[in-house]
Amino acid sequence: MRTSGILFPIFSLPSPYGIGCFSKEAYDFVDYLKECGQSYWQILPLGPTGYGDSPYQSFSTFAGNPYFIDLTALIEEGLLTKKECESADLGNDEKSIDYYKLYKNRWPLLRKAYDRYDKEGDAEFRKFQEEQAYWLKDYSLFMAVKDRFEGVEWRKWADDIRYRHKNAMEYYQTEEYFNIEFYQFVQYLFFKQWYKLKAYANEQGIKIIGDIPIYVSPDSSDAWANPELFQMDETGNFARVAGCPPDGFAAEGQLWGNPLYRWDYHRDTGYEWWVKRLAACYNMYDGVRIDHFRGFDEYYSIPAGDKNAVNGVWVKGPGIDLFNTVKYRLGNDKMIIAEDLGYMTETVKQLVKDSGYPGMKVIEFAFDERDSSGPVAYLPHNYNENCAAYTGTHDNETLAQWISGISKRELSKVKKYIGIETDDVDVIVDGLIRVLQMSVAKYCIIPLQDYLKLGKEARINTPSTQGGNWIWRIDKKLLTKKNAKYIRDFAETYGRIETEEEL
Numbered sequence: 001m002r003t004s005g006i007l008f009p010i011f012s013l014p015s016p017y018g019i020g021c022f023s024k025e026a027y028d029f030v031d032y033l034k035e036c037g038q039s040y041w042q043i044l045p046l047g048p049t050g051y052g053d054s055p056y057q058s059f060s061t062f063a064g065n066p067y068f069i070d071l072t073a074l075i076e077e078g079l080l081t082k083k084e085c086e087s088a089d090l091g092n093d094e095k096s097i098d099y100y101k102l103y104k105n106r107w108p109l110l111r112k113a114y115d116r117y118d119k120e121g122d123a124e125f126r127k128f129q130e131e132q133a134y135w136l137k138d139y140s141l142f143m144a145v146k147d148r149f150e151g152v153e154w155r156k157w158a159d160d161i162r163y164r165h166k167n168a169m170e171y172y173q174t175e176e177y178f179n180i181e182f183y184q185f186v187q188y189l190f191f192k193q194w195y196k197l198k199a200y201a202n203e204q205g206i207k208i209i210g211d212i213p214i215y216v217s218p219d220s221s222d223a224w225a226n227p228e229l230f231q232m233d234e235t236g237n238f239a240r241v242a243g244c245p246p247d248g249f250a251a252e253g254q255l256w257g258n259p260l261y262r263w264d265y266h267r268d269t270g271y272e273w274w275v276k277r278l279a280a281c282y283n284m285y286d287g288v289r290i291d292h293f294r295g296f297d298e299y300y301s302i303p304a305g306d307k308n309a310v311n312g313v314w315v316k317g318p319g320i321d322l323f324n325t326v327k328y329r330l331g332n333d334k335m336i337i338a339e340d341l342g343y344m345t346e347t348v349k350q351l352v353k354d355s356g357y358p359g360m361k362v363i364e365f366a367f368d369e370r371d372s373s374g375p376v377a378y379l380p381h382n383y384n385e386n387c388a389a390y391t392g393t394h395d396n397e398t399l400a401q402w403i404s405g406i407s408k409r410e411l412s413k414v415k416k417y418i419g420i421e422t423d424d425v426d427v428i429v430d431g432l433i434r435v436l437q438m439s440v441a442k443y444c445i446i447p448l449q450d451y452l453k454l455g456k457e458a459r460i461n462t463p464s465t466q467g468g469n470w471i472w473r474i475d476k477k478l479l480t481k482k483n484a485k486y487i488r489d490f491a492e493t494y495g496r497i498e499t500e501e502e503l
Contacts, residue, residue, distance in 0.1 A: 034204045053470045066110060125188050145172050290339060300315075363391055380435045
């Protein structure tokens with residue numbers, strides 16, 4: 001069955017308190033997806049964000065972002081007052097996010113809710129603490145100690161707690177008891193609200209596709225609490241870090257700085273950490289996209305301390321062994337979309353094929369003359385059924401922005417491919433979406449910005465840049481019946497609406 005979905009981050013939703021969240025507007029968006037004839041809502045990672053506000057650099061791979069907690073629901077529960085929320089400066093721009101104001105002024109509101117909450121009388125909270133203890137204890141202690149050291153990364157903490165000495169762990173668990181419990185309470189609120197929203201989406205026939213960054217943030221409870229999982233030297237510092245090699249887009253490559261895995265250790269433990277990670281994701285989502293899938297075949301390893309990615313080398317990853325283990329432990333019916341973009345070696349192609357997971361096709365890449373990875377593979381007439389087709393991802397320009405910036409030669413190729421002569425950007429966007437929809441791709445997932453023909457103001461992220469990313473929010477006036485009909489017409493015309501029997 002061929003289906004379609006929309007890529008749209010939670011933080012880009014309209015809402016009254018500075019950032020998109022699990023508020024009424026999220027439920028309204030689910031209704032809008034249904035009206036548009038969609039089967040999937042693909043989102044970005046939901047973890048708590050750190051420096052740079054990127055959802056791909058989270059303080060925990062298991063925890064949820066406190067900014068997504070709906071304050072209106074806390075007002076209705078009597079934990080906050082409307083006056084308290086309205087008087088907190090969380091940012092007044094309905095089309096942009098001010099993360100500094102959220103950091104300064106949202107946490108005090110959540111602290112008030114915690115102080116007023118009957119924690120002892122809520123058996124569900126205690127149940128949550130017990131069931132999620134395998135990650136929640138480390139995360140909440142990590143955040144509490146991080147507060148104690150004024151927010152600095154854990155590798156700059158005092159040695160006793162940095163290295164998790166027994167006496168230091170006991171000391172901070174006692175000294176920071178209420179702060180630890182606060183962070184656990186915040187996670188309880190997050191998951192309670194998220195599961196309610198997901199249940200509603202599923203009831204409306206909308207499935208949620210989550211997103212898993214392949215790597216964890218260097219400043220995360222995962223790295224602090226589980227150093228044995230990562231390539232560290234004898235002093236507890238990262239020995240090698242992740243990135244991408246130089247190419248036509250970045251002369252010095254990309255230096256991500258994430259710790260690399262000790263795949264030998266993961267293999268010897270039956271990939272237990274990865275199984276737990278993916279099991280948690282399948283509790284949260286109906287399917288997942290795994291970022292940087294090629295890193296499981298070969299990963300780019302850069303000496304820690306280097307200023308760029310020039311001196312990195314390719315090293316073999318776990319390959320199909322990891323995914324065979326995951327299928328054995330979690331079942332063979334789990335939906336995974338493999339983000340297999342970038343330079344594709346024969347071994348990467350074989351891994352994707354052996355896994356059986358659909359890869360990604362991004363039409364913007366099909367006409368880029370700088371791309372050495374074989375743009376022809378991204379042309380819709382070359383797709384196979386087992387793939388997910390996109391106009392672009394969160395890292396790309398919006399389609400309208402991209403069309404306006406490509407060379408005349410590239411634009412000529414685009415127009416010839418979709419069979420039009422006009423230079424009208426809206427018409428070209430329409431044509432590119434159309435050829436994706438009519439392809440044989442099992443999934444066709446379009447960023448909402450592209451359906452709405454929005455420009456550079458609606459770009460989500462520009463890789464290797466600081467500031468101005470992850471801040472775009474939609475103007476709710478754009479979520480019209482006319483636009484819903486436009487989106488639905490594609491799904492109906494090209495047979496991408498699931499019937500009641502198929503849902």
